Amino acid sequence: MYRLHRLLRPNPANLFLARLLERHPRLNRWFTEAEKQVKGAAFGCRMCGQCALPATGYACPMTCPKQLRNGPCGGVSATGGCEVYPDTQCVWVTAYERTETEGRVSDLTLLQRPIDHREWGKSSWINYWQGRDEGLWTEDDGLTRTHLVLTDLRAGGPQE
Amino acid sequence: MSSPEQGRLRAALRSGRFAVTAEIGPPRGADAQAIVGKADLLRDWVDAANITDNQGSHTRLASWAGSILAMRSGVEPVMQLTTRDRNRIALQSDLISAGAVGIPNVLMLSGDHPTFGDHPDAMPVFDLDSVQLIWTARLMRDQGRLLSGKPVRPAPQWLIGAVENPFAPPLRFRAQRMAKKVAAGAEFIQTQFVFDLEIFSRWMGEVTDLGLEKRCGVIAGVGPIRTVRAMEFMQSKVPGIHIPDQVVRRLRGVTSDQVAAEGMALCVETIEALREMTAVAGVHVMAFGQEHVVPELLERAGVPPRTATAPSATAGSNREDHDAR
Numbered sequence: 112m113y114r115l116h117r118l119l120r121p122n123p124a125n126l127f128l129a130r131l132l133e134r135h136p137r138l139n140r141w142f143t144e145a146e147k148q149v150k151g152a153a154f155g156c157r158m159c160g161q162c163a164l165p166a167t168g169y170a171c172p173m174t175c176p177k178q179l180r181n182g183p184c185g186g187v188s189a190t191g192g193c194e195v196y197p198d199t200q201c202v203w204v205t206a207y208e209r210t211e212t213e214g215r216v217s218d219l220t221l222l223q224r225p226i227d228h229r230e231w232g233k234s235s236w237i238n239y240w241q242g243r244d245e246g247l248w249t250e251d252d253g254l255t256r257t258h259l260v261l262t263d264l265r266a267g268g269p270q271e
Numbered sequence: 272m273s274s275p276e277q278g279r280l281r282a283a284l285r286s287g288r289f290a291v292t293a294e295i296g297p298p299r300g301a302d303a304q305a306i307v308g309k310a311d312l313l314r315d316w317v318d319a320a321n322i323t324d325n326q327g328s329h330t331r332l333a334s335w336a337g338s339i340l341a342m343r344s345g346v347e348p349v350m351q352l353t354t355r356d357r358n359r360i361a362l363q364s365d366l367i368s369a370g371a372v373g374i375p376n377v378l379m380l381s382g383d384h385p386t387f388g389d390h391p392d393a394m395p396v397f398d399l400d401s402v403q404l405i406w407t408a409r410l411m412r413d414q415g416r417l418l419s420g421k422p423v424r425p426a427p428q429w430l431i432g433a434v435e436n437p438f439a440p441p442l443r444f445r446a447q448r449m450a451k452k453v454a455a456g457a458e459f460i461q462t463q464f465v466f467d468l469e470i471f472s473r474w475m476g477e478v479t480d481l482g483l484e485k486r487c488g489v490i491a492g493v494g495p496i497r498t499v500r501a502m503e504f505m506q507s508k509v510p511g512i513h514i515p516d517q518v519v520r521r522l523r524g525v526t527s528d529q530v531a532a533e534g535m536a537l538c539v540e541t542i543e544a545l546r547e548m549t550a551v552a553g554v555h556v557m558a559f560g561q562e563h564v565v566p567e568l569l570e571r572a573g574v575p576p577r578t579a580t581a582p583s584a585t586a587g588s589n590r591e592d593h594d595a596r
Binding site: 176177178179180181182183184185186187188189190191194195201203204207208211216219220222223224225228 | 354355359380381383384386387395397398399400401402403406407418434435436439440441443444447448450451454455463510511513
């Protein structure tokens, strides 16, 4: 999965494609629908439009009934079951197991910023290729930055 | 009304004095006396009491209102705030309000899912998660800004609290999850019930390896089990409570009229063991519906009443490295 992700990394070609798609609503709709089908089948994607998969061992945090993006809640059962759907494994238990196997547990320690609910239903790939996702998570503990929780992407940044 | 800077809990964590917090569950009715009565029982024995936020997703009097009632009764509140019922607008609004009325401590958590409560048909909000809410609170207090970037003047001055469950999978990630909360701004952490000292000690070891106890007071959750039925309820109906087999055997091994006494003895032993652990900053006593036993519990465990250790803003620090506010 991590290898596959390399193909998706922003590059001039997909940046061009993303800009093209945004100029053509019908193409954009088809493309977004294709993303929905592919990622829905593979990860249970809910189309939040701000994909966290590369930092969560490809376990989608939006499938968590509480949509927790920073790790598991305290209600996980002794067998690793979800608090709400006991027969389903907690998505964060899955994320931990996968990142541990891959030696990437440190991914889970990144602070995930609040999502922008206006992005639901939009293509996260188009956002990603245009660099709009760059502020989704941070290694920074927030002590040195002035607007630590705010995404830098938000227009204008802090305002008076 | 004590000013937040001189809060008892803050003073206890700062000085390294063993802190005691308890829990006041608000009533379902418009009944101020329900809070006052519990506050009267706890006043002399606790540094602060959590006012729960619609615990178990059951609708109750609001935690901000309970916090004001507790303050009027001379008990310092810890206002709990869950992300379950409010979006970021309402959460930040409640945090500003808490600052304005002088609530000295706030504690942020995601909260039980609505399916567990009296309105399983309710919309689960979860706009932010607990880490994001802690982060937001620190942004508001330390940088005087909302998530939108708008200024908050004057900035609220509460102490920021969080929770952690050392007993829920993935166990090896739990200390790191606490680290995320500390990085986001948590200054004290209350844990789920400690019935399994072995798992707790292992988690505490990881916490100290990460140096978290120096930045954030770890307050261990404890509580007496009253009946076998209560124990079974905790095991089957309350998410995230782990009761090890030896505890189950011990409580089932006595006659039914002796369970309450055995549960008390077990809790006293747990508090004594926690006091021996230097990295543990205090205990959080959760005694739902049996607040009257809290004084006896603490006394038997050798934790003196707070009146005997009245906090002083000028008290010398005996834990120099402790930089909790």
